[in-house]
Amino acid sequence: MIDESLRWVDDRLGIAKGGRTFLDKIFPDHWSFMLGEIALYSFVVLLGTGVFLSLYYVPSAHEIIYHGSYLPLRGQRVSEAYASTVGLSFDVRSGLLMRQAHHWAADIFVGAIAVHMARVFFTGAFRKPREFNWIVGVTMLILAIVNGFLGYSLPDDLVSGTGIRIAYSIIESVPLVGSYLAFFLFGGNYPGSGVIIPRFFIIHVLIVPLILLGLLGAHLGLLVKQKHTQFPGKSKSERNVVGSPMFPTFMAKTTGFLFMTTGVIFLLGGFVQINPIWQFGQYESYKISYAVQPDWYMGWLDGALRIMPSWEWVGWGHTIPLEVFLPAVIFPGIVFNIFYTWPFIESRHTKDLAYHNLLDRPRDRPKRTAAGAAMLGLLGTVFFASSTDVMANFFDLPLMGVLWFFRIAVIVVPIVSYFLAYQICNELRQAEGLGKRKRALAVTLTESGEYRTEESEPRPGDGAGVELEPVPVPAFIDVVPPELATGEGVRRVMR
Amino acid sequence: MSAEDDHSVSPLPPAALDDPHLQPYARRPEAAQTVAAVAMVIGFLGFIGFGVSYWVVASTQWQAATFGIGLFGFGFGVTAWGKYLMPQGPFVEERHQFHSTEAERDAMTAAVVERGGMVVKRRKVLGGLFALGSTAMGIVLLFPLLRSLGPKPGRTLFQTNWKKGSKAVTINGRQVYEEDLEVGGVMTVFPEGFEGSSPDQVILIRLADTTQPLSAPGRTSWGVAGYVAYSKLCTHLGCPVGLYQEQTQQLVCPCHQSVFNVLAGAVPEFGPAPRPLPQLPITVDAQGRLRANGTFDQAVGPGFWERP
Ligand code: HEM
Numbered sequence A: 001m002i003d004e005s006l007r008w009v010d011d012r013l014g015i016a017k018g019g020r021t022f023l024d025k026i027f028p029d030h031w032s033f034m035l036g037e038i039a040l041y042s043f044v045v046l047l048g049t050g051v052f053l054s055l056y057y058v059p060s061a062h063e064i065i066y067h068g069s070y071l072p073l074r075g076q077r078v079s080e081a082y083a084s085t086v087g088l089s090f091d092v093r094s095g096l097l098m099r100q101a102h103h104w105a106a107d108i109f110v111g112a113i114a115v116h117m118a119r120v121f122f123t124g125a126f127r128k129p130r131e132f133n134w135i136v137g138v139t140m141l142i143l144a145i146v147n148g149f150l151g152y153s154l155p156d157d158l159v160s161g162t163g164i165r166i167a168y169s170i171i172e173s174v175p176l177v178g179s180y181l182a183f184f185l186f187g188g189n190y191p192g193s194g195v196i197i198p199r200f201f202i203i204h205v206l207i208v209p210l211i212l213l214g215l216l217g218a219h220l221g222l223l224v225k226q227k228h229t230q231f232p233g234k235s236k237s238e239r240n241v242v243g244s245p246m247f248p249t250f251m252a253k254t255t256g257f258l259f260m261t262t263g264v265i266f267l268l269g270g271f272v273q274i275n276p277i278w279q280f281g282q283y284e285s286y287k288i289s290y291a292v293q294p295d296w297y298m299g300w301l302d303g304a305l306r307i308m309p310s311w312e313w314v315g316w317g318h319t320i321p322l323e324v325f326l327p328a329v330i331f332p333g334i335v336f337n338i339f340y341t342w343p344f345i346e347s348r349h350t351k352d353l354a355y356h357n358l359l360d361r362p363r364d365r366p367k368r369t370a371a372g373a374a375m376l377g378l379l380g381t382v383f384f385a386s387s388t389d390v391m392a393n394f395f396d397l398p399l400m401g402v403l404w405f406f407r408i409a410v411i412v413v414p415i416v417s418y419f420l421a422y423q424i425c426n427e428l429r430q431a432e433g434l435g436k437r438k439r440a441l442a443v444t445l446t447e448s449g450e451y452r453t454e455e456s457e458p459r460p461g462d463g464a465g466v467e468l469e470p471v472p473v474p475a476f477i478d479v480v481p482p483e484l485a486t487g488e489g490v491r492r493v494m495r
Numbered sequence B: 001m002s003a004e005d006d007h008s009v010s011p012l013p014p015a016a017l018d019d020p021h022l023q024p025y026a027r028r029p030e031a032a033q034t035v036a037a038v039a040m041v042i043g044f045l046g047f048i049g050f051g052v053s054y055w056v057v058a059s060t061q062w063q064a065a066t067f068g069i070g071l072f073g074f075g076f077g078v079t080a081w082g083k084y085l086m087p088q089g090p091f092v093e094e095r096h097q098f099h100s101t102e103a104e105r106d107a108m109t110a111a112v113v114e115r116g117g118m119v120v121k122r123r124k125v126l127g128g129l130f131a132l133g134s135t136a137m138g139i140v141l142l143f144p145l146l147r148s149l150g151p152k153p154g155r156t157l158f159q160t161n162w163k164k165g166s167k168a169v170t171i172n173g174r175q176v177y178e179e180d181l182e183v184g185g186v187m188t189v190f191p192e193g194f195e196g197s198s199p200d201q202v203i204l205i206r207l208a209d210t211t212q213p214l215s216a217p218g219r220t221s222w223g224v225a226g227y228v229a230y231s232k233l234c235t236h237l238g239c240p241v242g243l244y245q246e247q248t249q250q251l252v253c254p255c256h257q258s259v260f261n262v263l264a265g266a267v268p269e270f271g272p273a274p275r276p277l278p279q280l281p282i283t284v285d286a287q288g289r290l291r292a293n294g295t296f297d298q299a300v301g302p303g304f305w306e307r308p
């Protein structure tokens, strides 16, 4: 049956040869390779829940009187966008679950991309020949952040509306063309001519997801073509990949993982409230809610805006709002440019032009690890700076003090992180055997009442000499319990 | 030999039934199978439970619990199956050089350079016209793509709807009278007919129960009857400066905590805001209604290039 259909398809498409190779594709077994999968699967959840939402959400700033089932809002003038999102939450069965799952999936998506990227960075997986995939990855990170911002702007509630207002002013701050860009995008002076919600909507549900899908295809295609990197180890070399085959082992593990990731997202979506827009109320440009905080992945920009001194440049009949332009345009521009060009910066510095399929341990590349730590220190500091007011309240400190603390920290923390990480790397390298898996100790009580401690049997991964020589994937794999297997039972496995 | 040929199907040496590569990873496969089976049963029950709760108790929590636990259990079972019960390997795959040979590269370069050279050198006119035409197309396509999006800013950013004599009204269009606010009270007002309009929002503060003119030096006549009025748009990023602290007589912007000193003409004393809030001169007419006594002397809101 399968044989026949395959024959039919292969006659027309010639898939058998490549298909077989694909099924044999080897995936190295290491937990850190799951991070990219989390990102991929939360994107799958975003697509699924997003399609559900778009069946109900109305992308319109048109004002109507709310008549839904959420009593406190009855009779109020709200936009159709807001009313339909509240409707999704209360009047559509499963709607709130889908909405909150969509929002959680977005937060997890960006987080997983960031952690995945850190893994790739600290292990040197971006080196030749994988620079393209690094660039594709950075682009997907930017698009994920952008789409997250666009998405949470859609409900037209008080919190997200404030975010749109800020985005408008940031665009306006660009020298020379800023006010033109802002007027074009919004269709006029803020809040514009009512076009921003429909525009954000189509970018959010069509344009960015389409680009993301294309990039994702490129990302995974390159992964298949260039094959996985792997950590060094027994029998692992620059010329091979050791691990589990695509089919069936990896497929089973990853399919299961898709379900598990989705399960966690839906549990969060049902039990942990996120973005309760009915409490925030409809956005009005003259209203503001307190302790406004954007989604976490916007925090670093908000923090940078807060700690920037008020350096407006005025001269020759023009104004450059540096207090906005520097932290909100130039700063992320520099950060993403460093991300994009890092593989080239590094290879220029190390003069290393070789292919690299074996990963580095972070400690073995102290300078790179230290540079990464400095970047994390910088981004972490500005991220926390986005809650200066909350901290001042919580610790009962003067806001001025907290602000100055962060202004100094933003310079000191990256420098300290750099040298600290550098030092830790060097010390770790001197301690041999550190980081090797410990063997368990089994305590037994002998008949004579004596306690004995024995090391347990070595397991794969201990590096204790139990590692098998890797073999090519056989054509079929039949698991036979060791008891049944006799030395004579020799089966011919054809490849 | 090209890279593709390396993949040619080759027979494997015989593999023994007791080849450790083909053993499951789990030390006790039967126990692992039980765990995987239980997890998948939980998954199955969860899915059924979701179906039931959709129709019977459609609460978000029930749906999430059934569906989420179902997905997680199911996924856990399938993952455990893959991780613990499938052959542990390790298996290996050779990497192949995927770059081309020098000869192939040279051929490609030659194709580009020579054919390209032919086009550029021998048909200079056509090549030039092609470049010209496609550039022109690209540029004119930008017109509808960009220019149709919205109007040019012109002087819009410098204007509001406040004119000398505009009546100050609340968001509901109600007239504001001199006795409407207690000392220390604030209120958001708009020019009559433009209620809710973003650039026109003004914060009206009653500083004192007096008829004395108030406010910054040189602008003493801009306030009236203990009232002063400032644009409510933060000069940082345009958030409404919504918080008035009466004791310190400061306006605070909740977005990035810029603080403006109301007594000193709303100059920023703290935070990222670079400029004072523009002040609206106000007066009281014969009926006791608050009116604008002119308009702002500068653009309201955040900074932009055209601002002098
Ligand atoms: C990169 C992928 C995506 C990200 C990061 C993302 C993120 C978000 C976020 C954070 C929200 C706000 C949800 C809330 O109300 O709390 C949202 C709303 C929305 N998203 Fe997405 N989304 C993505 C893809 C999609 C796709 C592919 C679709 C449709 C096919 C979609 C449709 C919608 C709709 C209709 C809304 C408005 C309804 C609502 O706010 O509940 N999204 N998105």
Ligand code: FES
Binding pocket: B234, B235, B236, B237, B238, B239, B253, B254, B255, B256, B257, B258, B271, B272, B273
């Ligand atoms: S918008 Fe007011 S401080 Fe940033």
